[in-house]
Amino acid sequence: MRVILVDDEPLARDELRNLLLAEGIEVVGEASNAIEGMQQINQSRPEVVFLDIQMPRISGLEMVAMLDPERLPLIVFVTAFDEHAVKAFEEHAFDYLLKPVEQARLSKTLSRLRKSMGSTPDYSALAPQQLLKQLPCHRHDRIVLLPIDDVEYVTTRLSGVYLITRDGAEHFTELTLKTLEEKTKLLRCHRQHLVNPDRIAEIIHQEGGGADLLTRAGLNVPVSRRFLKSVKEFLGVLV
Known part of the structure; x- marks a missing residue:
């Protein structure tokens, strides 16, 4: 054990x-x-x-x-x-x-x-049910609680999951992409990316059926063909 x-x-x-x-x-x-x-x-x-x-x-x-x-x-x-x-x-x-x-x-x-041993626990009745509004991050020798509204998008790499803020700064978090998708307002737009829907300024279509999202801070976030339709539906875009 x-x-x-x-x-x-x-x-x-x-x-x-x-x-x-x-x-x-x-x-x-x-x-x-x-x-x-x-x-x-x-x-x-x-x-x-x-x-x-x-x-x-x-x-x-x-x-x-x-x-x-x-x-x-x-x-x-x-x-x-x-x-x-x-x-x-x-x-x-x-x-x-x-x-x-x-x-x-x-x-x-x-x-x-x-x-x-080997059973699958379910603590949903114990854990707070509201969406997370602050996300824990490592910054040098400190632990920072980053407000969700400061996040432009999220990306995952081999080294882990990173929250990207409006100034382009990257903040490492122990939260998984799945947890962020399910327990925050962040929207899945790619297998490796989530985006803050409140920070989307433009959808830029690309050849091949994909697209890029331009955030209000001027950052580009890729959208795969798989998630483009759901992103548009979430934003109320019909075309």
């Missing part, structure tokens, strides 16, 4: 890691915030994530909403809430642990996890 820990409190991570080690569980990664947590999930592909609910900037539940549904590990929520407070999400979460975590309670959770 490959496990990662996501908690902004180092002491809490240390305590949980020691409890897991006592159970013979391999901890393959740790993160102190949601952005690092998503990075660990994308890189390590753990089977289980022990996830703190209360974290600064992006909470554990908000982090779940940002994960690609096709890459979801089993998630055990870790919380300092009392038992009455967690009743609201008890029926939808795979499992949860109250801080400070007790060894006996953890053993029961691990037993459930072993029986559930």
Whole structure:
């Protein structure tokens, strides 16, 4: 069982890691915030994530909403809430642990996890349902929450997914193209591109049936033949 820990409190991570080690569980990664947590999930592909609910900037539940549904590990929520407070999400979460975590309670959770390996979790009832309005990005040694309205388009490369802003700057994000398509207002226009529909200024047709989109900042975004019709329909263009 490959496990990662996501908690902004180092002491809490240390305590949980020691409890897991006592159970013979391999901890393959740790993160102190949601952005690092998503990075660990994308890189390590753990089977289980022990996830703190209360974290600064992006909470554990908000982090779940940002994960690609096709890459979801089993998630055990870790919380300092009392038992009455967690009743609201008890029926939808795979499992949860109250801080400070007790060894006996953890053993029961691990037993459930072993029986559930390979299952496909569904946390849609827990994760916030509204569209994402701020997108987490890495910028040098900082984590930036980029407003969706500042994004002209999105592109994916071998090195990852990048948000392109009005000034042409590129911002790396751990969010997948699929997550951005499903959980933001960004519009699919190409296998490798999404565009902010509010920033489209022109559609420029090309030979071969494709097109380019010119954004209001003067940036060009390719549109493949496959997506040209749906883009036009979204924009209310009939020709």
